[in-house]
Amino acid sequence: xxxxxxxxxNYSEGHFQGQEVxxxxxxxxxxxxxxxxxxxxxxxxxAVLPLAIWVFLPPSIDFDLNTLSPLFWFILSxxxxxxxxxxxxxxxxxxxxxxxxxxxRIIENEQRAFFSRKVSELHVxxxxxxxxxxxxLIETFVGYGDIYVQTAGSEREFTFxxxxxxxxxxxxxxxxxSASQDGATIx
Amino acid sequence: xxxxxxxxxxxxxxxxxxFWITSFTILYHLIRFGIGxxxxxxxxxxxxxxxxxxxxxxxxxxxxxxxxxxx
Numbered sequence: 001x002x003x004x005x006x007x008x009x010n011y012s013e014g015h016f017q018g019q020e021v022x023x024x025x026x027x028x029x030x031x032x033x034x035x036x037x038x039x040x041x042x043x044x045x046x047a048v049l050p051l052a053i054w055v056f057l058p059p060s061i062d063f064d065l066n067t068l069s070p071l072f073w074f075i076l077s078x079x080x081x082x083x084x085x086x087x088x089x090x091x092x093x094x095x096x097x098x099x100x101x102x103x104x105r106i107i108e109n110e111q112r113a114f115f116s117r118k119v120s121e122l123h124v125x126x127x128x129x130x131x132x133x134x135x136x137l138i139e140t141f142v143g144y145g146d147i148y149v150q151t152a153g154s155e156r157e158f159t160f161x162x163x164x165x166x167x168x169x170x171x172x173x174x175x176x177x178s179a180s181q182d183g184a185t186i187x
Numbered sequence: 188x189x190x191x192x193x194x195x196x197x198x199x200x201x202x203x204x205x206f207w208i209t210s211f212t213i214l215y216h217l218i219r220f221g222i223g224x225x226x227x228x229x230x231x232x233x234x235x236x237x238x239x240x241x242x243x244x245x246x247x248x249x250x251x252x253x254x255x256x257x258x
Contacts, residue, residue, distance in 0.1 A: 016222045028223050070250045077244040078202065084240055085209050088233045092216050095226045109222065114212050117220065 016100060016107075026176050027101035032144035032164040036094040043087050050076060089114075099160045101173055103180065106149065108160060122158060124180040126151045130173045132166035149173070192253040199248060203241070210237050 014025040096111035107121040127149055134145035145166035149158040163169055210233070217230040 030225075070247060070252070074244065074247040074251055077240065077247050081206055081237075081240050081244055084233075084236055085206065085213070088213050088229065089209075091229055091233075092213050092226075095229055096216060096220050096222075098222050100222065109220070111216070111220065114216060 019102075020104060023102045023104045025100060025102050027099070027169065027172055029099040029101070029160065029163050029169060031094065031097055031162040032142065034138075034142045034144060035162045036090060039090045040087065043083055043090075047080070047083055050079075099163070101176055103176060106158070106173070108158065120158065122149070122151055124177050127173070127177045128152050130170050130177070132170040134166060147173070195251075195253050203244075206237075206241065210234075 014028075016025070019025075093111055093113070096109060096117075098109045100107040100109075101124075103124070105121050105123055106127070107119065110118040110120070112118070129148075129150040131148045131150075132145055133148065134140050139145050144162050144164045147160040147163050147166050147170055149160070151158070213233060214230055217226040217233070221227060221230070
């Protein structure tokens, strides 16, 4: 029972809501972890701020942890409750912004904020051109960039932003597109 | 006149309710829209942390003497 319950943490990598029969997930992409590092670092700094104030307080100020009032500790606990929620707000947005490449479709889930969501999809047989763009020093060294997918005709271009290893992902998408056009199955 | 104890109790109660509404929203998004393993792991981690921090806050609030508040 417990093992079956814990299976949800490693079983569902290749499944998603609305998956068609015979549709296999080839790639599940998220933005590069570096893109979420800035807000998380800021929250980390805020989290150690009370400790830093205590450490760097001038010796002239008599500050003993044992003499602090319960109100101080209570306000501190509220501060950490707030930080916890804020931390997971950023992590939720990070984890919900995904691009799923299957052997049939490419689906982009864009979560802008709570209750603000956009889902776009295109069939791989309509893909004509895929290109990877890396802009600037940081993106080059860290290894992330944007992927542009051009569909047939005058339809709009799909852009997947800040994806890790964009060249490898571009090659993989092109493999899926080629396999789809050849009628082959890709795993 | 409304006693200080009541005002502080109502304000803190509202903060705690706000915290759990936001927590529910985060868990709802992670469970409802999450794809893959990462959102599920984040949901469990968030829930455990939220319950722990909330318990810590409740204990500290219970230790407050609301009629004699000082920093």
